[in-house]
Amino acid sequence: MDVRTRLGRNVRRLREAKGWSQEAFAHEADIHRTYISDIERGARNPTIMVVEKLAHSLGVTAGELLG
Numbered sequence: 001m002d003v004r005t006r007l008g009r010n011v012r013r014l015r016e017a018k019g020w021s022q023e024a025f026a027h028e029a030d031i032h033r034t035y036i037s038d039i040e041r042g043a044r045n046p047t048i049m050v051v052e053k054l055a056h057s058l059g060v061t062a063g064e065l066l067g
Helices: 003-017 022-029 033-040 048-058 062-066
Strands: none
Touching: 003 033, 003 048, 003 062, 022 033, 022 048, 033 048, 048 062
């Protein structure tokens, strides 16, 4: 499994565990909702800064999102 797919699955799993919709998570992370959707589907190759924003919003490390 490539890193984009792993990242997307981890983001989705953690987002859903918090009970957040993509829209609520996008607001929390200050990232557009369609970008969140693309990340979860593995269709984007986000920068490390975006990964850090996602991780911070989810309360995990960037490494946990990528692992």
